[in-house]
Amino acid sequence: MSLLEVTDLRTSFFTDAGEVKAVNGISFNLDKGRVLGIVGESGSGKSVTAYSIMQILANAGKIVGGSIKFNGTELVGAGEKVMKDIRGNRISIIFQDPMTSLNPTYTIGKQLMEAILLHTGRSKQQAKERAIEMLKLVNVNEPEKRMNQYPHEFSGGMRQRVMIAMALACEPDILIADEPTTALDVTIQAQILELMKSLQEELGMAIIMITHDLGVVAQMCDEVIVMYAGSICEQGTADAIFYDPRHEYTKGLLHSIPTTSNDGEMLKPISGTPIDLLNMPKGCPFAPRCDNAMKICLRERAERMQIDPDHQAACWINVRDMMQKEGKNGE
Amino acid sequence: MSEKSENLVEIRHLKEYFNVNVGFFRSKPLKAVDDVSFSIKKGETLGLVGESGCGKTTVGRTILNLYKPTSGEIIYDGKPIKTKNDIREFRKKATMVFQDPYSSLNPRMTVSDIIAEPLDIHKMSPSKEARRERILELMGYVGLNSEHASRYAHEFSGGQRQRIGIARALAIDPEFIVCDEPVSALDVSIQAQVINMFDELQEKLGLTYLFIAHDLLVVRHISDRIAVMYLGKMVELADAKEIYDHPQHPYSKSLLSAVPVPDPKTARSNKRIVLSGDIPSPLNAPSGCPFRTRCAHATKKCAESMPELKEISSGHFAACHIL
Numbered sequence: 001m002s003l004l005e006v007t008d009l010r011t012s013f014f015t016d017a018g019e020v021k022a023v024n025g026i027s028f029n030l031d032k033g034r035v036l037g038i039v040g041e042s043g044s045g046k047s048v049t050a051y052s053i054m055q056i057l058a059n060a061g062k063i064v065g066g067s068i069k070f071n072g073t074e075l076v077g078a079g080e081k082v083m084k085d086i087r088g089n090r091i092s093i094i095f096q097d098p099m100t101s102l103n104p105t106y107t108i109g110k111q112l113m114e115a116i117l118l119h120t121g122r123s124k125q126q127a128k129e130r131a132i133e134m135l136k137l138v139n140v141n142e143p144e145k146r147m148n149q150y151p152h153e154f155s156g157g158m159r160q161r162v163m164i165a166m167a168l169a170c171e172p173d174i175l176i177a178d179e180p181t182t183a184l185d186v187t188i189q190a191q192i193l194e195l196m197k198s199l200q201e202e203l204g205m206a207i208i209m210i211t212h213d214l215g216v217v218a219q220m221c222d223e224v225i226v227m228y229a230g231s232i233c234e235q236g237t238a239d240a241i242f243y244d245p246r247h248e249y250t251k252g253l254l255h256s257i258p259t260t261s262n263d264g265e266m267l268k269p270i271s272g273t274p275i276d277l278l279n280m281p282k283g284c285p286f287a288p289r290c291d292n293a294m295k296i297c298l299r300e301r302a303e304r305m306q307i308d309p310d311h312q313a314a315c316w317i318n319v320r321d322m323m324q325k326e327g328k329n330g331e
Numbered sequence: 332m333s334e335k336s337e338n339l340v341e342i343r344h345l346k347e348y349f350n351v352n353v354g355f356f357r358s359k360p361l362k363a364v365d366d367v368s369f370s371i372k373k374g375e376t377l378g379l380v381g382e383s384g385c386g387k388t389t390v391g392r393t394i395l396n397l398y399k400p401t402s403g404e405i406i407y408d409g410k411p412i413k414t415k416n417d418i419r420e421f422r423k424k425a426t427m428v429f430q431d432p433y434s435s436l437n438p439r440m441t442v443s444d445i446i447a448e449p450l451d452i453h454k455m456s457p458s459k460e461a462r463r464e465r466i467l468e469l470m471g472y473v474g475l476n477s478e479h480a481s482r483y484a485h486e487f488s489g490g491q492r493q494r495i496g497i498a499r500a501l502a503i504d505p506e507f508i509v510c511d512e513p514v515s516a517l518d519v520s521i522q523a524q525v526i527n528m529f530d531e532l533q534e535k536l537g538l539t540y541l542f543i544a545h546d547l548l549v550v551r552h553i554s555d556r557i558a559v560m561y562l563g564k565m566v567e568l569a570d571a572k573e574i575y576d577h578p579q580h581p582y583s584k585s586l587l588s589a590v591p592v593p594d595p596k597t598a599r600s601n602k603r604i605v606l607s608g609d610i611p612s613p614l615n616a617p618s619g620c621p622f623r624t625r626c627a628h629a630t631k632k633c634a635e636s637m638p639e640l641k642e643i644s645s646g647h648f649a650a651c652h653i654l
Binding site: 189216219 | 382383488490491518519520521522523524526527530545547548549551552553575585586588589590591592593594595596597598603605606607609610
């Protein structure tokens with residue numbers, strides 16, 4: 001049994017303009033101590049996936065189908081009581097923007113102690129000790145003094161460290177990091193990623209790393225999920241995704257980023273713009289932008305196909321290639 | 332430097348200080364740009380990189396006189412820009428593309444009016460017909476359809492908005508464009524489209540760019556030369572390839588090693604130089620070399636004086652005492 005099993009998860013937002021299928025039937029497993037990356041562009045549903053697992057969706061959003069099993073316990077429809085016990089305790093989340101995710105009117109110490117007091121039954125004094133210990137763990141200098149300061153006295157990188165300390169205070173099994181370094185400068189980003197990696201090794205938790213930066217994925221993740229328009233188009237080990245991409249969208253993404261090896265060449269961007277989630281096409285959501293789209297791509301969605309034991313992609317081209325190969329073998 | 336005549340833009344000892352209130356009746360100069368000199372050749376792209384607060388945007392804006400320089404000289408095509416008249420003439424040849432495609436377009440103007448605004452200001456279109464034709468030509472340059480002309484900015488996606496912003500910049504037929512983080516608000520796939528467009532336009536129209544960005548891989552891709560800034564000072568300047576392969580200044584070294592490379596094998600083997608601490612506030616910048624508080628090689632000398640930007644090999648400049 002995996003630590004987290006997501007099966008056919010569907011989350012929709014009900015807006016005045018109609019139903020927006022932000023997450024449209026995704027399935028994946030996460031094992032203990034692994035780092036799973038979810039990449040995709042804005043609107044691909046990667047954050048909504050995280051919010052669905054935590055069940056912190058905005059009012060218009062609803063999980064309309066599928067299941068999320070944590071340690072075998074079903075979370076979809078489990079009710080607020082169960083979720084309260086899991087949120088911030090067994091599964092924690094770090095948000096993208098460290099500037100707005102801390103309460104400006106409480107001290108850092110009070111905010112850190114809140115989760116500890118709520119979940120662990122420690123006394124106030126013990127909670128305070130634990131909070132100071134956590135600040136030390138994330139390399140905040142003079143933690144005793146820092147406990148009494150307010151968020152505005154912290155820099156962006158420091159605030160993100162506090163967020164991490166808060167998320168890890170109850171030793172969760174899963175840490176969800178939603179674009180944890182996007183708002184930070186590169187040298188600070190390097191510090192935070194290094195910190196997350198070393199804490200992950202030390203505490204043995206699993207991480208779901210949501211990002212649009214393929215560099216961060218390459219550096220941090222064991223496995224990668226590539227999302228487009230609410231669906232998973234490809235899933236595999238980091239090496240498989242980067243060195244043997246089997247979905248046209250993944251290939252397009254990898255060609256779009258400037259690297260040291262495509263010096264002086266023009267980039268090969270993906271043409272067009274992301275699709276409107278209100279008017280989803282019938283076939284593959286990426287087909288309208290795909291250079292190699294075939295007739296069937298516009299008509300029907302491709303099923304996820306197993307390419308290797310730990311590599312899956314949902315692209316008709318793989319089906320075609322396989323059929324051609326089989327045809328040749330048959331001759 | 333012998334090829335002085337080729338320089339389109341030359342900046343000499345540029346300083347831009349802002350007065351910041353630090354209490355009632357007290358203010359303090361914030362040295363956003365502190366004694367920066369460089370030049371840009373005709374047809375070249377100079378990349379300007381650095382972290383937030385290093386003054387890269389201020390350099391771009393001060394060059395175009397959007398901020399009045401505190402001191403220093405801006406020389407364009409051999410002529411110093413000083414009087415109001417100079418500035419007016421200068422702005423017919425130099426322009427800017429802004430970072431945020433959402434807030435830099437007026438929501439109450441149609442696309443055609445946005446694009447034609449520079450033409451109207453500089454009275455550069457002789458007739459209504461000519462204005463219309465020019466708008467359509469510009470929209471063609473950036474890959475927008477003519478039917479988009481009568482729409483409003485909110486009807487467009489981020490990438491398309493940035494195209495509108497670029498068309499507006501091209502309206503006056505400029506020679507020099509300051510691009511201030513033009514792709515950082517865009518998704519990866521759209522970002523590549525816009526980067527390619529900058530490349531193509533440069534070739535077609537012979538443009539010169541000052542390309543400001545914090546994404547080092549993007550800057551490396553588009554630039555001929557790259558300048559690195561830290562806390563208002565320029566610390567290194569060299570050819571794009573040279574600075575990536577052989578960075579000399581300790582700050583450039585750690586900045587470049589901090590970039591996450593989109594390649595798992597390289598990422599695993601990469602030895603990163605992780606800097607400790609945060610960037611000091613520019614209001615309380617350290618004495619001497621601004622980087623010394625985070626530098627592993629800092630000596631006593633670094634606290635005493637700011638090192639000069641000196642040529643350490645042909646065309647490669649760095650400002651560090653240990654070099």
